[in-house]
Amino acid sequence: SQQGEEDPQALSIQEGENATMNCSYKTSINNLQWYRQNSGRGLVHLILIRSNEREKHSGRLRVTLDTSKKSSSLLITASRAADTASYFCATEYSNSGYALNFGKGTSLLVTP
Amino acid sequence: SAVISQKPSRDICQRGTSLTIQCQVDSQVTMMFWYRQQPGQSLTLIATANQGSEATYESGFVIDKFPISRPNLTFSTLTVSNMSPEDSSIYLCSAEWVQREYRNEQFFGPGTRLTVL
Incomplete structure (x- = not known):
């Protein structure tokens, strides 16, 4: 079963606005990763945040992790139409080594 | 980041x-995995491809239906057998490199879009 749950399921914003997506998970993790998927294509790795980290930045992306609440958030600042995609959080399976358990994803639409 | 390619990119099968x-x-990578993404859904792990030995399958997936090979550290195949529209x-x-600078980061191929008629 899926460990991660993204919220909201769908988000529609205008260019220039910020987009925030949340991810909650159920069990202890070593790390949490965020991915982007455009129109059913391959996944693009965005950021990995480890359990001992609280915040990480990459360009216009900011990820936070709160292990006490078992939640993470992905913030995209100054969004662009090209950011339109589905965003997934993923945590490591406990029984399958390094395999990932994906949430259902947030579908982001950025309109000009 | 790593370059991972898949062939074919799409196919329509009977x-x-x-x-x-x-x-x-x-x-060369340490770990390789296969996932399935059904229409409009998230990704589900099928199996871990083990180099030189049988793959480790997740609940709901069996070797007879999804045989996997991994003959070396850079290549793997997944066969979808006796296909149905489902x-x-x-x-x-x-793929994941456990001992490299991308430790624990998992990179994905572009995917193979399969349609079964």
Whole structure:
């Protein structure tokens, strides 16, 4: 079963606005990763945040992790139409080594 | 980041036939995995491809239906056998380098979009 749950399921914003997506998970993790998927294509790795980290930045992306609440958030600042995609959080399976358990994803639409 | 390629990128197959998907990584990796993404859904792990030994399958997936090979550290195949329309999905391989600077980061191939008629 899926460990991660993204919220909201769908988000529609205008260019220039910020987009925030949340991810909650159920069990202890070593790390949490965020991915982007455009129109059913391959996944693009965005950021990995480890359990001992609280915040990480990459360009216009900011990820936070709160292990006490078992939640993470992905913030995209100054969004662009090209950011339109589905965003997934993923945590490591406990029984399958390094395999990932994906949430259902947030579908982001950025309109000009 | 790593370069992972998959072949074919898409295919349309007839019910009852089999399709083998290839995954090639540009450098030796520690871990390789196969995932399935059904239409409008998230990714589900099919199996861990083990180099030189049988793959480790997740609940709901069996070797007879999804045989996997991994003959070396850069290549793996997934076969979807005796296909039915329910097998129509995107199949993605991924790789992880445990001992490199991308430790624990898992990279994905572009996926194979399979349609079964």
